[in-house]
Amino acid sequence: MDQLVNRAVEKMGEVPRPEHPRPDLIRQSWINLNGEWLFGIGEGDPEEEIIVPFPPESELSGINNTDFMPLVKYARRFDFDLDVVRKRVLLHFGAVDFEARAWLNGSYLGKHTGGYSPFSFEVTDEILEGENLLSLEVRDDNRTGLQPCGKQSTKRESHGCIYTRVTGIWQTVWLEVVGKRYIDNLMVGRPRDGQNIWAMVDLEGRANHGTIEIEVSAEGEVLGRGKAPASDHAKIPIEMGEPRSWGPGSPELYDFTSTLRSGEEVVDRVEGYFGLRSVSIRGDSMLINGERIFQRLVLDQGYYPEGIYTARTDSELKRDIEISMEMGFNGARLHQKVFEPRFLYWADKLGYLVWGEYPSWGMDIFNPEACNNMISEWSEVVRRDLNHPSIIGWCPFNETPRDQNVDLIRAVYELTRQLDPGRPVIDTSGYTHVVTDVYDCHDYDQDPVSFRKRHQSIVDGGTWTRSTQNHPGNDAEYAGQPVMVSE
Missing domain, CATH: 3.20.20.80 (Glycosidases)
Structure with a gap:
């Protein structure tokens, strides 16, 4: 098993899949938790090494077990030393198949059901300066009929157009530092019946004051800006020239920076990109x-x-x-x-x-x-x-x-x-x-x-x-x- 893990690490380098998992919504303060975790099958404590984010059925995980695994457990120790005064900390999972329960330093964080969608927990109160212990328990049995599983085999082996199963973590896990109130989601578009470009921004947090701003650029040149009062679902008009459309052969994309302010204080900031097409x-x-x-x-x-x-x-x-x-x-x-x-x-x-x-x-x-x-x-x-x-x-x-x-x-x-x-x-x-x-x-x-x-x-x-x-x-x-x- 150690040889499998070592070969996987050699292929990956220090941190496997080190790139930001959400290039459409990036914050500068984030920590990639991919790499060596402890892993176990069944009720016992996790003791084998696994390389996350690769599923345990895969060669790259170092486990390479293609049998049914109705219950698996993970554990990961990590150090945390970011300044989080007047901030919040989120723990993100890109995807975990199928039902996941998480703990941080022994405190239960919550549960997520579904093997393909992202989920997150706020861990501001649970995270410690210095060493932390993250634990995960995953239940996954695609033979029950209760969970969609796509082309994953419900038999022990692959057959026809049905392939090897995937259990547990299979996308990046990361920590992110956000503001007391923060930008939860952002979409840029143009209504079919209008010429204006709008940014729709979802905010998370209780404060009902401040402004939300967006700046649009391409190749480093600022092309447009917009501002609106901060609200749970803010709609920001963006003033810019006629944009170029995204399409096959001409994938025109624009960069954006969106900033949530309270007075002159920057509460939260994200960067990303968008394309406009109908x-x-x-x-x-x-x-x-x-x-x-x-x-x-x-x-x-x-x-x-x-x-x-x-x-x-x-x-x-x-x-x-x-x-x-x-x-x-x-x-x-x-x-x-x-x-x-x-x-x-x-x-x-x-x-x-x-x-x-x-x-x-x-x-x-x-x-x-x-x-x-x-x-x-x-x-x-x-x-x-x-x-x-x-x-x-x-x-x-x-x-x-x-x-x-x-x-x-x-x-x-x-x-x-x-x-x-x-x-x-x-x-x-x-x-x-x-x-x-x-x-x-x-x-x-x-x-x-x-x-x-x-x-x-x-x-x-x-x-x-x-x-x-x-x-x-x-x-x-x-x-x-x-x-x-x-x-």
């Missing part, structure tokens, strides 16, 4: 910045030979996109996995179109607990990724069965549209539709002649025929939407 539907066309763009996409399932769900390095995420683009593709359907923000960052930087999807496979869609787990986590995922221009649509379900939960699919579609009115939603990809903005199907026919014959009518402006549908008797009628063969 996604709309007109008749049977899906438009990006008002233009039809043919989406030539790959089906990317986000698996890595050494790290399973977790890329060995940040450059590996970037290289995946570059390879796809070199082969002539302009985007990807991110399939049955919620990809980490660093992947979306590179998609934003490179002008790569993506559809965000939820790993719905594995859940019992008629079990109320499973449905609640899914709805809660999907909401967290959409909110996390609202500011990424590369995401041009959402897909919460994939290939739901004939006897699907119609009420659930309709409710999640409506929820997604409420959370993000600016992107189209495919209700459930493939077999059947209930209510959808884009009418997609899955067609694995390898004969180009028969494939063309089957789909030519819709290309020629005709109607969608039942012969193209996987389950004709269970599909909603085609109503003139854009059509996509998404597999």
Whole structure:
């Protein structure tokens, strides 16, 4: 086991995955907690070494155990010496599969359910100057039907298009120092019916005074500014010239710095980036910045030979996109996995179109607990990724069965549209539709002649025929939407 850990450390360097995990929302005062932790399976204390953020099933973790692990435990000692006078400290987990409970120095912090969305705890009162002990307990059993797990195998081994499981921590863990009142989320956009650019800023904390400011720049040149009274949900108009649109081939991005002030005091400050583009539907066309763009996409399932769900390095995420683009593709359907923000960052930087999807496979869609787990986590995922221009649509379900939960699919579609009115939603990809903005199907026919014959009518402006549908008797009628063969 020590040899496995040592080899993993040699590959990673001192701190594996050292880059900031949220490049769209960065503070200067943060501590990366990746690296060597203690790990254990079952009820005993964690005693083996593991390399975080790699899941224990992976070679890079140093554990390399692909058996079922319904209960695992982690522990990590770290030193803390940042000045936190009049500040607060947050502990962030990028993703932990599936149900996580955390303690700091013996004090219980809380629980999070869901293997793909981020969560955090305030640890201002629990953290100590000097040495601290962070403990984590994770329960994960994808055989119960209560947890969505995407392409993770519910058998001991991989089979067909079902792959190695992921348990526990699989994204970066970090500490962050914030103000007494702080910027919790920030999104920049432009309403479809207006010319003004707005920053929508969510603040956390009790004070109801002060101002929230934003400064926009590109290549070091300040292009615009805005200011508004600080409130829980502040809306800041940004005065700047006509911005350039983000799109394939021209991924125009802008940097921002947002500052929360109380008088002359800087209470909190974050940095990030954004891109401006529109996604709309007109008749049977899906438009990006008002233009039809043919989406030539790959089906990317986000698996890595050494790290399973977790890329060995940040450059590996970037290289995946570059390879796809070199082969002539302009985007990807991110399939049955919620990809980490660093992947979306590179998609934003490179002008790569993506559809965000939820790993719905594995859940019992008629079990109320499973449905609640899914709805809660999907909401967290959409909110996390609202500011990424590369995401041009959402897909919460994939290939739901004939006897699907119609009420659930309709409710999640409506929820997604409420959370993000600016992107189209495919209700459930493939077999059947209930209510959808884009009418997609899955067609694995390898004969180009028969494939063309089957789909030519819709290309020629005709109607969608039942012969193209996987389950004709269970599909909603085609109503003139854009059509996509998404597999």
